[in-house]
Amino acid sequence: MLEKALVGSNKYWAWVFFLLGVITIGGLFYLYQFNYGLGATGMSRDVSWGIYIAQFTFMVGVAAGGVMLVLPYYIHDFKAFGKITILGEFMAIAAVAMCIMFITADLGQPMRIMNVLLHPTPHSMLFWDMLVLNGYLFLNAICGWVILNSHNKGVHYPQWVKPFIYLSIPWAFSIHTVTAFLYCGLPGRHFWLTAILAPRFLASAFAAGPSLLVLISMILKRVAKFDAGEKAFQKLGTIITYAALANFFFLGLEFFVAYYSRVPGHMHTLDYLFWGLDGHNNLVLPMRFSLTIGLIATTMLLFPQIKRNEGTFALSCAMLFLSLWIDKGVGMVLGGFVPNPFDRVTEYYPTVIEIGISLAVWAAGALILTILYKIAISVQAKEA
């Protein structure tokens, strides 16, 4: 089936070469970082994780979001998802690949990454995260590929993939739960030390992942004549709405606990993120912006008229995705380091190198997605 990715319009090739260009530039930036060290980034002793780990965390969510298609389609036999479930699975593959790239970009000694497997350490959550992420990649690759291959041959997919499909559902929850465990099990980082972190992660993932899928599907409708179907869009809209509501409800709970109890450790990071702390406020604007557009988008999605109109539906999904990206892909990780264990505030700004490398990872993800979607859509077009 791979050959299907090798035939395409000029526009397709222009897009592929654009992505390759971004990847090359980012690759050169990475070469510099590799030689100089992570000092090429904005990270420091106090803010020891930056946008790489933040983006990693966000992408785990996008990967997990694919389950919001798999679950209704395979468990509840929701036929309208027939065409786009495969897109959800392939999105998960691209997202996990991005996670692995972000983690690698963040390592001080990337050549030693195999040490995690050579010295398996069950008490480290990072060890488990590596296992579940690779497992999820494997599951989605198996399910997506085998099912698509059967479509291509015009036969029903073989029975043996069924267990893998069912397994991939709880597995999707596990990847984001374990990723939350990376943070919420650390003593002394009050902002992360909350049992609601995993549910919050899942809620925001189940809103962000499907939002991205809606946006991509709308683009595909225009550039690839792939129509996911109105019914599928509306159902996704409903899923996104409830997940977004849960997400903001959980966030509200955090605010209540912090500001009603007035325990300083609970308040400080929220202070820093939304009001500024000790005169430091570099994240205040983005965080307020994120909250505002997120709430507006969620409200918009509650109106059926807005959801049914393609333009306004796309707009609310885009706003929501951006909102959640800022919240988790920036604020969540950086906020955990502020204030530091000495009750001091150190601010972090990503460097050009860091942003370039991150963009390259996004481009690589987009490239994987493009190729996989090209194949999937060609197969489905042949079928029709």
Add this chain to the structure above:
Amino acid sequence: MDVKRRNFLKIAGLSAAAGLGASSAFTQLFKGDALASEEGHGGETAGHAAPAQGEHKAEDTEFQYGMVIDIPKFAANKGLAEKCIAACHYEHNVPDFGNPKDEIKWIWLDDYEHSFPDASQYKRNAGLNDLPVLLTCNHCANPPCVRACPTQATFKNDHGVVIMDFHRCIGCRFCMAACPYGARSFNWRNPREQYANGNYKFFKHGLNPNYPTRMRGVVEKCNFCPERLAVGKPPACVEATGDTKAMVFGNINDPNSEIAKVLNSNFTIQRNPAAGTKPSVFYII
């Protein structure tokens, strides 16, 4: 006994057995930590070995090196703290990059407020905040950094000292996020950089040939000087305090050690004890 009843009893028995098994597995997994640390309390003076419970934590060691830092003595001896810092940083080839972003430190000074942010700062007595507080790794008996490290590059030795294997560390910095004391530093860039004339750029006091330098991309921190202890010498910082007794070092689990006696007869505090890490560095304020 009718069949139904018999089956019921069987099932009840089985589930009770399963329940028992599950509950002990549960205890092993989640409570091992709590049990051991309860027993461990008061372990400052009474030697004890933690039972082998679960895999969840580095176990308390029978032998636990610790340190008492006497702040008033440092206040009385101007410049003594700086001497300790210089001794350690020379001894271990700790680079000085001259900027806070790349900073690496094994032992350093801060004020009371920022050393003990969890202690009450409310109506603090005058002068308290001017005291020179020396900070370093606490060699926690229950170290979260060891728990977090995915490669065991950070581990605890038989003497309760938390050390690093610089050759195994992958530079993920999970341990830095896990340490509630900001005790860890990362080599953001190559500390071994040299000028054209062969001089090192960042080893301000020259190179100590007896201790390895690090490569970029790994984490480092105070290691309680095992290389010196092995040859019967005290840690470099302790040695630098001379006979002021501003720092006392030893096995806190041996009731006859000097440090145990100091702990027994003085009121000491630790940094953020609420984190449950059982720090082995104690302060006399």
